[in-house]
Amino acid sequence: xxxxxxxxxxxxxxxxxxxxxxxxxxxxxxxxxxxxxxxxxxxxxxxxxxxxxxxxxxxxxxxxxxxxxxxxxxxxxxxxxxxxxxxxxxxxxxxxxxxxxxxxxxxxxxx
Amino acid sequence: xxxxxxxxxxxxxxxxxxxxxxxxxxxxxxxxxxxxxxxxxxxxxxxxxxxxxxxxxxxxxxxxxxxxxxxxxxxxxxxxxxxxxxxxxxxxxxxxxxxxxxxxxxxxxxxxxxx
Numbered sequence: 001x002x003x004x005x006x007x008x009x010x011x012x013x014x015x016x017x018x019x020x021x022x023x024x025x026x027x028x029x030x031x032x033x034x035x036x037x038x039x040x041x042x043x044x045x046x047x048x049x050x051x052x053x054x055x056x057x058x059x060x061x062x063x064x065x066x067x068x069x070x071x072x073x074x075x076x077x078x079x080x081x082x083x084x085x086x087x088x089x090x091x092x093x094x095x096x097x098x099x100x101x102x103x104x105x106x107x108x109x110x111x
Numbered sequence: 112x113x114x115x116x117x118x119x120x121x122x123x124x125x126x127x128x129x130x131x132x133x134x135x136x137x138x139x140x141x142x143x144x145x146x147x148x149x150x151x152x153x154x155x156x157x158x159x160x161x162x163x164x165x166x167x168x169x170x171x172x173x174x175x176x177x178x179x180x181x182x183x184x185x186x187x188x189x190x191x192x193x194x195x196x197x198x199x200x201x202x203x204x205x206x207x208x209x210x211x212x213x214x215x216x217x218x219x220x221x222x223x224x225x226x
Contacts, residue, residue: 031213042202043217050213088154097166098144099215101154 006089006102013110018076020105022089025070032065033090033099034074043088046074076107084109113137115218117203123224129191132221134203135184141208144215145178145188148200157201160186161208193225 003025012018024032033048049056049063049072056063062075076083086106090099116135124130136143144159158168160180168178175194180186190197200222206215 033215035217040222042219043204045214045216048213097142097161098156098159100156103153 004089004091004100004102006087006105008103009106009108011108011110012079014079014081016079018074018079018083018107020074020076020087020089020107022072022074022102023070024072024089024091024100026091026093026100027070028093029070029091031092032063032072033088033092034061034063035088035090035101037086037088037104039085046087079107079109081109081111083107115203115205115216117201117218117221119221120219121222121224123226124193126194126225127192128225129189130193130197130223130225132188132201132203132223134186134188134218136186136203136205137216138184139207140205140216142206142215143180143186144204144206145186146202146204146217148202148220149198154202157188190223193223195225198224 005023030051031048034046035043036046037043047058047061049065054065060077064073086104088104089102092099118133142161145157146154147157148154157170158178163180176190178188200220202217202220204215204217
């Protein structure tokens with residue numbers, strides 16, 4: 001079955017860039033997503049990318065997709081304390097209706 | 112737009128009791144999903160509906176779990192009898208059908224504790 005892998009933790013200094021990485025196994029993935037979950041809250045969609053794209057930028061967020069290596073990354077520029085959360089990578093395979101999620105990366109911001 | 116609405120937000124119940132979680136999807140969305148989030152297993156898809164019809168319930172852990180969608184604006188996830196290992200956050204999500212249905216919107220979750 002499909003598998004999505006992420007590192008569990010990432011620690012960065014406030015003001016630096018954060019890069020959260022994700023790998024997936026399903027070669028038929030059509031869409032790849034990044035969700036953010038703050039403590040005690042639901043999942044907030046940050047952005048998604050179609051599999052025929054290799055980059056998408058939205059304000060401080062940049063998504064890079066390497067389809068050959070099945071690698072997805074989320075870069076957050078100028079990381080702020082409000083960015084502290086769990087970031088989930090998810091993929092949606094061809095013909096699938098639901099998402100397969102990674103276990104999430106806890107982003108820790110150091111002052 | 113009110114988003115996906117779930118209730119209750121928090122529930123504490125005793126083992127053996129019946130638990131009913133409720134979800135109102137975003138108006139006009141054709142698909143409704145139920146996910147469960149635990150520390151050990153992360154986010155798991157339990158079941159999903161398309162136009163009120165269950166399409167895939169292979170993620171439902173066992174017969175104690177059941178889900179219904181009697182109409183386009185309401186779904187329930189029921190656990191009977193509940194067990195401590197059912198303690199988790201249960202998310203409902205919805206999206207519009209294709210071709211534009213690329214975005215799945217999640218509710219705030221129902222935080223269930225079974226003691």
